[in-house]
Amino acid sequence: MIKDITLGQYFPGESPIHKMDARTKLILTLVLIVIIFFVHTYIGYLCVAALLVLTAVISKVGARFVYNGIKPILPIALFTFVINLFFISGETVIFEWRFIKITLEGLRQSVITVVRLVLLVLSSTMMTLTTSPMELTTALERLLKPLSKIGFPVHEIALMMSIALRFIPTLLEETDKIMKAQTARGADFEEGGLIKKAKALVPLLVPLFVSAFRRAYDLALAMEARCYNGGEGRTKMRVSHFHKRDLFAFAAVGLVVIVIALGY
Amino acid sequence: MPITTEGLRFEYAPGTPFSHVALEDISVTIDDGSFTSLIGHTGSGKSTFIQLIAGLIKPTAGKIYLDGEDINQKGYDKKKLRRKIGVLFQYPEYQLFEETVEKDIAFGPTKAGFTEDEVAVKVRKAMELVGLDYETFREKSPFELSGGEKRKVAIAGVLATDPQILILDEPIAGLDPIGRQDFMEMVRDLNRGGKTVIMISHNMDDLAEYSTRVIALYQGKVYLDGTPNEVFSRYGHLKRAGLDLPETGKVIQKLRDRGIDIDREIITKDALIRELKKLLGGKDD
């Protein structure tokens, strides 16, 4: 049912990767994404791939969930592979039939593009699998903090993000409830053409909006009642710190960066 | 139209780290015209069970028969099921969506395929049943009503289809005592009129008073099953399952603790008063 749509794809766990400071994971993921664009040797790709596989193994997330993370881009990967294969021209022809010509260079380039795509998605997947959305928002807020000096509303944006994240599961649950109640009254959300389906959504959307507004109002009231008045001087209940494992992670990624910078 | 379940099992989010078995091996038959109460600690699986028998979710394993027909088999007419079974959830007023009270109540019967004239009659009848004056309320927006009135509109919306089986999932939560009593009396009258009632509630007094059968769930399994007298007299069992006694039960237990021999199977207030009068040597009136 609708509850099966998980937000992000956080896979709870206790591994060192899970426990790592979310800031570390955020920075390192960005670093990885950037260097994947600079890699141009097999050894380089191997290093990045090995690093990601190692992360996956340590995190104990399980191959199925990692695969689920990259599944959505597989059709795109296949599509770019085919396009590249047929349209990149080169010298060494390995297959020719009528107007179709496949060259060794084309094949190489297509494989590389797919590997790159998969590695890119894999790095961000590993981060979202091991970091809860809340941790990510907090990390983002702390990393962007300096920007508030120049008037960028870092705290407000982070707060909006965390409220949204907090309420998406609630709204999904609410949707599920209302859907069941209306289904029991005879509403049908699956049958009919586009217009009929859109019309069928009214009994779902109206109560959903009503309840979303009620919740927003209640939340605002509750926040004010607890003396919320902006980010100024506000502290966090749980503050994560850098540990040894973060150092290891930086070192591991640093090593890969050096290998790639050296031109391998 | 008895409902029969066979080896019913339900698991939330199977195959994920969040998987949770909410019901296991439930085999019961709910007879026509009965007033069956479901009790159980929070999270014992009551709501899951009624959603299964109402055909709103599909069992992980096991079967549900309505009139001997498997409701989850291919080609089973779900519309027929919706007409036969009405479900009232907790806080049903959150399902209101139409511009006027009349239109909202008409939603169910219209979907059930009744003609316009029939629908109009049914809406009127349902409003009468819950105690909403037709002329006063029909043109009002459901969103400008008080909480109690909204609840009545929502209840009327479910009753309007005139379902043979009425499933109630804690519908009295948040009602004032008078509203609660009115509601319970209405349900009792519907039950006396021949409808099957399946009700979840945490109010043991109401259940002791009105039900003909009580099923207690504990950790997803049937724990106790019998007449209210049988179930509510098993104090130890109820305690272990984290359940409350009806007020009468509490009084009887205190009296028994002091050595007064009084029958544990007395569960309604009237019966207890009668018994106490007898014990005190008064006349039985």
Ligand SMILES: Nc1ncnc2c1ncn2[C@@H]1O[C@H](COP(=O)(O)OP(=O)(O)OP(=O)(O)O)[C@@H](O)[C@H]1O
């Ligand atoms: N959508 C869901 N996803 C995962 N688990 C769920 C979901 N809904 C319920 N559960 C779990 O299934 C179990 C049974 O839930 P259910 O709602 O049937 O309990 P209940 O007996 O109705 O409780 P209550 O008296 O609090 O309403 C609970 O442990 C609950 O945590």
Ligand SMILES: [Mg+2]
């Ligand atoms: Mg429940």
